[in-house]
Amino acid sequence: MENTHVENTSVETGKESKPKPPCPHEKLVYDSEHGEYVCLETGEVVEEKIIDERPEWRAFTPEERGRRARTGGPLTTTVHDMGFATAIDYSNKDAAGRKLMGKRQELIKLRKWQARTRILTSMDRNLAQAMNELERLGDLLNLPSHVKEEAARIYREAVEKGLVRGRSIESVIAAAVYVACRELKVPRSLDEVSRHTRIGRKDIARCYRLLLRELDIKVGTTDPVDYVPRIVHALGLPGTVVKRAVELLNVAREHGVTGGKDPAGLAAAAVYVAALEVGEKRTQKEVAHVAGVTEVTVRNRYKELAKIFGLDANAV
DNA sequence: AAGACGAAAGTGGTTGA
DNA sequence: TCAACAACTTTCGTCTT
Numbered sequence A: 001m002e003n004t005h006v007e008n009t010s011v012e013t014g015k016e017s018k019p020k021p022p023c024p025h026e027k028l029v030y031d032s033e034h035g036e037y038v039c040l041e042t043g044e045v046v047e048e049k050i051i052d053e054r055p056e057w058r059a060f061t062p063e064e065r066g067r068r069a070r071t072g073g074p075l076t077t078t079v080h081d082m083g084f085a086t087a088i089d090y091s092n093k094d095a096a097g098r099k100l101m102g103k104r105q106e107l108i109k110l111r112k113w114q115a116r117t118r119i120l121t122s123m124d125r126n127l128a129q130a131m132n133e134l135e136r137l138g139d140l141l142n143l144p145s146h147v148k149e150e151a152a153r154i155y156r157e158a159v160e161k162g163l164v165r166g167r168s169i170e171s172v173i174a175a176a177v178y179v180a181c182r183e184l185k186v187p188r189s190l191d192e193v194s195r196h197t198r199i200g201r202k203d204i205a206r207c208y209r210l211l212l213r214e215l216d217i218k219v220g221t222t223d224p225v226d227y228v229p230r231i232v233h234a235l236g237l238p239g240t241v242v243k244r245a246v247e248l249l250n251v252a253r254e255h256g257v258t259g260g261k262d263p264a265g266l267a268a269a270a271v272y273v274a275a276l277e278v279g280e281k282r283t284q285k286e287v288a289h290v291a292g293v294t295e296v297t298v299r300n301r302y303k304e305l306a307k308i309f310g311l312d313a314n315a316v
Numbered sequence B: 001a002a003g004a005c006g007a008a009a010g011t012g013g014t015t016g017a
Numbered sequence C: 001t002c003a004a005c006a007a008c009t010t011t012c013g014t015c016t017t
Helices: A002-012 A062-067 A104-118 A122-140 A145-160 A169-183 A190-195 A201-214 A224-234 A239-254 A263-277 A284-291 A295-309
Strands: A028-031 A036-039 A045-047
Touching: A122 A145, A122 A169, A145 A169, A145 A201, A169 A190, A169 A201, A190 A201, A224 A239, A224 A263, A224 A284, A239 A263, A239 A295, A263 A284, A263 A295, A284 A295
Parallel strands: none
Antiparallel strands: A028 A036, A036 A045
């Protein structure tokens, strides 16, 4: 990674060097597998520790309870009532610990209403269940929290428009997750999403299209570039490979060979070539495996890339 | 022996009548 | 709704390292 800096600056010094920041981080790509942002200019990992905004739900023992650093629920849309919930407990004390003076009857009545209104409408009930499912699915897919938030927002909107009626919560949630991934450029394939649900890819795809249409959401076609960091990382390759692979993909796009092709396959081939170039060879099979395509597809894309760049075995 | 390459047949999804 | 179609996969054989 460091060499890249050196390379860059030494090239740039041609035009009278003012000390630029080593990496402006203008083009960042999210490596969702590891919760990192990777800079396309330098391949540098920008931020590794994404803050975990999830609540600290669990405290099984009194000691654990004491150790919980944060208080209060997170104010997020992934909690069905936005995190606003008041509980009237059974100690008959108010928040300051003073005894509540009202008649017992009154308190009992209050509690009853509280229980009744906490999950007020069927919509709230639906959302509560959906958020549960979203949390589960999000964990299995290693989704960063902002994606889950977006999925939650989409789902909420879907419910409000009555799109869930007649469909299973699970399938709409899965579709919402998929939409959020596409929107936020966190590459997850339809297959990956469906693998963790009981819903087939077909149903999810149908719901996905429905959401796009009904909620008027636009998602760009998947950019192969988005897959690159994930593949590179999975292969344990240096960040320079990311940079090079992205360059290759951009040139390839200009030559118009990327249309209609599986983006994962394209990314895989680019990574394969880039790895070869930096002398960190990986087999086609390895690359294909982590990219979720077959060896043959990698090969075909590779052939097309090779034609453009006129590279035979050499060419560094 | 393992990887790279290519041909041929099969599969799931999209498109256009 | 059906057929044509393109892209991808599976399978298998051959060549190279």
